[in-house]
Amino acid sequence: MTLTTTEITSPGMTLNMGPQHPSTHGVLRLVVELDGEIIQSCRPVIGYLHRGLEKMMEARPYRHNVPFTDRLDYLASLNSNLAIAQAIERIGNVTVPERGQYLRVLLCEINRLASHLVFLGTFATDLGATTVFLYSFRERERILDLLEAMTGARLTYNWIRAGGVPTDLPEGFGERLTAFLDEFQFALDEYDRLLTGNRIFRARCEGIGVISREMAVAYGASGPVARGSGIAYDIRKVAPYDVYDRMEFDVPVYTEGDCMARYRVRVEEMRQSARIIRQCLREMPEGETMAKLPKIFKPPPGEAYSRTESPRGELSCYLSSDGSMNPTRVHFRAPSFFHLGLLPAMLPGVKVADVIAILGSLDTVLGEVDR
Amino acid sequence: MSATDRKVNVLLDILISLRSFLKGMWVTATNLVAREKVTLQYPYEKPQVSPRYRGLFYLPFNEKEQRLNCTGCTLCEQACPTKVISMTKLGAGKHGGVSEFNMDLGRCMFCNLCIEACPFDAIYMGSAYELASYDRDASVFRIEDLAQGGKRSVEINIKTISEALAEEEKAKAAKAKAAAEAKSAADAKAASAAEERQAAEKPAASEPAPSASPESPA
Numbered sequence: 081m082t083l084t085t086t087e088i089t090s091p092g093m094t095l096n097m098g099p100q101h102p103s104t105h106g107v108l109r110l111v112v113e114l115d116g117e118i119i120q121s122c123r124p125v126i127g128y129l130h131r132g133l134e135k136m137m138e139a140r141p142y143r144h145n146v147p148f149t150d151r152l153d154y155l156a157s158l159n160s161n162l163a164i165a166q167a168i169e170r171i172g173n174v175t176v177p178e179r180g181q182y183l184r185v186l187l188c189e190i191n192r193l194a195s196h197l198v199f200l201g202t203f204a205t206d207l208g209a210t211t212v213f214l215y216s217f218r219e220r221e222r223i224l225d226l227l228e229a230m231t232g233a234r235l236t237y238n239w240i241r242a243g244g245v246p247t248d249l250p251e252g253f254g255e256r257l258t259a260f261l262d263e264f265q266f267a268l269d270e271y272d273r274l275l276t277g278n279r280i281f282r283a284r285c286e287g288i289g290v291i292s293r294e295m296a297v298a299y300g301a302s303g304p305v306a307r308g309s310g311i312a313y314d315i316r317k318v319a320p321y322d323v324y325d326r327m328e329f330d331v332p333v334y335t336e337g338d339c340m341a342r343y344r345v346r347v348e349e350m351r352q353s354a355r356i357i358r359q360c361l362r363e364m365p366e367g368e369t370m371a372k373l374p375k376i377f378k379p380p381p382g383e384a385y386s387r388t389e390s391p392r393g394e395l396s397c398y399l400s401s402d403g404s405m406n407p408t409r410v411h412f413r414a415p416s417f418f419h420l421g422l423l424p425a426m427l428p429g430v431k432v433a434d435v436i437a438i439l440g441s442l443d444t445v446l447g448e449v450d451r
Numbered sequence: 452m453s454a455t456d457r458k459v460n461v462l463l464d465i466l467i468s469l470r471s472f473l474k475g476m477w478v479t480a481t482n483l484v485a486r487e488k489v490t491l492q493y494p495y496e497k498p499q500v501s502p503r504y505r506g507l508f509y510l511p512f513n514e515k516e517q518r519l520n521c522t523g524c525t526l527c528e529q530a531c532p533t534k535v536i537s538m539t540k541l542g543a544g545k546h547g548g549v550s551e552f553n554m555d556l557g558r559c560m561f562c563n564l565c566i567e568a569c570p571f572d573a574i575y576m577g578s579a580y581e582l583a584s585y586d587r588d589a590s591v592f593r594i595e596d597l598a599q600g601g602k603r604s605v606e607i608n609i610k611t612i613s614e615a616l617a618e619e620e621k622a623k624a625a626k627a628k629a630a631a632e633a634k635s636a637a638d639a640k641a642a643s644a645a646e647e648r649q650a651a652e653k654p655a656a657s658e659p660a661p662s663a664s665p666e667s668p669a
Contacts, residue, residue, distance in 0.1 A: 144532035147562035211479060218489050225501075232505035232576070238562045246567060250503065274478055279471055 092120060095432070099128050103206045103436040106446025110423070110439075114432060122427040122435075124420050129450035137410040142168050142242060142377050142399075145410065150236035152412060153448040156195040158187045158227075159390040160448075161240035163397040163412065166321060166386035168242035171399050171407075172379035177368040180244030181322040186360040187230070187240060188388075189353040190257075193264075194223040195391035196346045196353075203343060203440040204275055207284050212271050219267060222260050229253060242377075244370035254361050261354050272347050285340035289426055289438035292337055299425065300418040303393025304349065305442060308342035310335035315389040326363070327356050339441035346443070349391075378405060392416050392443060412451060416444035500578045505561045507579035508554060508592070511572065512599040518611040519598055520573035523549045530568035533558045546615035548608060552597060556582060557590035 098109040107128035113120040133152070137145040149164045150157040162184060169176065176184070201216035224234045229250050231239035239245060275281050291301065296309040306313050314331040316324040332348035334341035381403040387396045393415025400409045419442045427435060491498055500506070510519050523540035535558050539551035566574055584590055595602045 140532055144530075144564070147532055147560045147564065150560075150562075211475070215482065218486075221489060228504065229501040230503070232501065232503035232563065233561065236560065236562075238560075238564075246563075247503075250501070270478060274475060277471060277474065279468065 097435065099125075103439065105202060105440075105444065106449075108420070108439075108444070108446050108449075110435065112427070112432065112435065117432050119427045119430050119432060119435070122424050124423050126417075126420065126446070126449050129446050131451065133451045134410045134412065138407055141405045142172075142379070142407060143373070145407070146241055147236070147238045149412075150238050151447055152414065152451060153195075153390055153392060153395070153416075153445050154235060155198050155445055156188075156191045156391045157235065158191040158237050158240055159195075159388060159395060161238060162188055163386055163388045163390070163395045164399075164410075165240050165242045166388065167384045167397040167399040168379075170386060171382060171384035171401050172242070172373070172377060174243050174371050174373060176244045176322070176371055178323070178365050179248075179367040180369045180371070182360050182364040183245040183249070183369055184240055185322050185324060185327065186357060186364070187227075187237075187245070189356045189360070190223060190227060191237075192353045192391045193350055193357075194220050194227070196350050197223070199346055199391075199440075199443045200271065200275075200343075203437075203443070204281070206436045206440040207281055209275065209278065209281060212274055215267070215271055219264060222264075226253070226257060226260065229256070241370070243373045244368070246370055248369050257357065257361065261357060265351070265354060268347070268350055275343070282340065284434070284437050285343060285441070286336075286338060288339045288434050289430070289441060290337045291422060291426065293335075295422070295425065296337070299422045301393070301422060302415050302418065303389065303391070304342055304345040305393060305415075305419055305422075307331065307333050307345045308441075309337040315387050315394055319387055321386070321388060323360075327359050329356050339437050342441040342443075376405065378403060390415065392445060392448070393419070395448075412448075414448040414451065416442075416446070417449045419444055420449060500580070504578045504580075505563055505576045507556075507577050507582060508597055509575055509577045510552065510594070510598045511575060512604040512608070516611070518548060518608045519604065520571045521549045521552065522547050522571055522573070524571070526568045526570065527565035527574055530564045532562065532564065533560060535559045536565060541609065541612050542616040542619075544619070546612060546619055548612040549594065550609055552594040554592045554597065555590060556592055557587060 093114045095112045095114055096109060097112060099107040101108075109125040109128070111123040111125060113122075131151070133148050137148055140148075145168075146161055146164055149160040152160040168174070197216040197220040201213035201220075204210075204212035204216075227237060228234050230247075230253060231237040233239075239247075291305065291309045293310045295301075296306050296311055301309065301311075302313065302315075310333060312331055312333045315321070316327075316329075317331055329352040330348075332345050332352065334344050379401045381401055383398070383400045385396060385398050387394060389395070394413065395415055396413035398409070398411040398413070399407050402408050422442070423439070426438060430438065510521055512518075513520050521538075523538055523543070525538065528534075528536045528538065535554050535556065537551075537553045537555075538549045541548045541550040561576070563576065566576060582590070594605050598604050598608070
């Protein structure tokens with residue numbers, strides 16, 4: 081007598097992954113209903129990191145709001161700074177000097193490298209490859225040193241402000257950065273080979289966690305997740321801000337929609353970021369870095385919305401003003417939040433061990449989800 | 452698939468795995484030898500921080516004027532998003548300063564906004580970074596902890612400012628006295644002038660004003 085899987089029934093089991101789980105990358109809880117090792121349903125529980133940042137921003141003048149955005153996407157805080165800085169500039173009709181715009185693009189791309197390196201390391205270590213974790217964090221350390229030389233901080237930079245960038249590059253920054261990039265490009269190829277050529281890594285990524293093109297659109301996926309599903313959508317190309325329209329770079333797109341495709345998009349994005357950084361260093365004009373904002377900044381009543389491409393996807397900021405010192409509403413469209421929404425649709429039918437690979441490939445940051 | 456085929460497949464699998472394993476180990480070996488070591492034995496070896504590092508705050512001591520640069524203008528207090536700074540002013544105006552300057556670093560975001568707000572170069576961030584403590588009160592830094600030179604420079608600061616203020620007060624008092632004297636002299640002059648005028652006007656004005664008293668100033 082043979083038994084098919086449909087005939088074997090089990091009462092099922094509820095498994096709590098998180099909030100204290102090393103592979104959820106933050107305080108995320110996944111309530112997973114299991115049948116054997118096959119997932120029946122998944123319910124992400126968020127809110128463990130909720131700090132009420134948007135409300136806190138409403139109680140403070142515009143200028144004071146920028147440091148709070150460091151705490152959104154803490155792996156790429158300069159990109160978060162940029163979202164709100166752009167919204168403030170739009171609402172107050174401030175034009176950023178050209179050198180300031182170049183510096184912003186430069187800093188954001190450096191931060192994107194750091195963020196993707198964290199993805200590379202943690203994703204690999206989640207799948208059991210510890211070596212790449214150590215190597216990628218070593219490279220990230222050098223980026224953090226560079227950013228420390230520029231901004232003075234190592235994680236919460238707060239160096240992209242409304243109006244521009246407060247200081248110019250420090251002495252010898254360009255040479256240090258170029259030296260780093262020269263070595264980095266070689267190192268990145270090596271890490272890429274280390275993982276892409278690894279059979280275990282491929283077996284755990286290829287065909288796992290497939291997000292179809294339609295699904296990615298329906299769930300509002302953006303950034304590397306959308307580009308891994310065959311959607312050539314990058315805010316830097318679709319709606320260029322700052323000087324991205326002058327930069328030459330490709331938007332990597334893979335159509336498979338699995339974990340491997342998302343991983344490949346990010347690795348390729350690092351190469352493109354390095355390209356943008358080199359162009360910035362080469363073409364940056366001399367001049368002012370920051371536009372003067374009035375001491376008491378009171379924008380006219382109205383609304384502003386800014387869209388930026390953060391390492392995780394489309395990070396937008398909405399501001400509304402009633403003409404007073406404080407904004408009446410601040411809202412962030414955090415890409416990680418939308419990507420977490422994909423989980424209940426993706427996970428049923430998947431083996432429980434693959435949850436870690438899928439969650440890692442979405443590269444969510446919980447500071448941004450909970451705000 | 453025959454048994455021999457399966458055996459060959461397994462063998463092939465092992466060989467391919469071995470190859471990729473060796474490839475990986477080669478990368479590890481080259482990284483071990485060719486790349487410089489980046490690990491610091493942290494508590495024993497300290498990293499060299501950049502000049503712009505945002506560490507513990509300090510209030511620079513102005514050797515020339517023998518005081519802290521801070522004038523107590525509270526611009527930094529207003530620029531702080533988390534209300535870290537509180538201060539007690541010492542006097543006001545040209546010679547004003549602070550006698551107390553507290554920063555509750557338990558709330559501080561190290562965002563640099565206070566430093567950018569200061570027009571007198573009176574507050575900066577230094578390179579000290581191990582600021583954790585077992586006690587909440589220990590995260591409140593007072594002026595003695597923040598001022599360059601510690602308690603001594605705070606005392607000098609208060610002394611210099613008090614002296615300057617006292618001198619200013621004295622000068623003001625002297626000025627006020629001089630002004631008062633000048634005023635009384637002027638008043639006397641004016642009064643005598645008024646009397647003279649009254650005396651001159653009296654014979655000229657034929658009808659007497661009922662409400663106007665003679666001692667009211669003209």
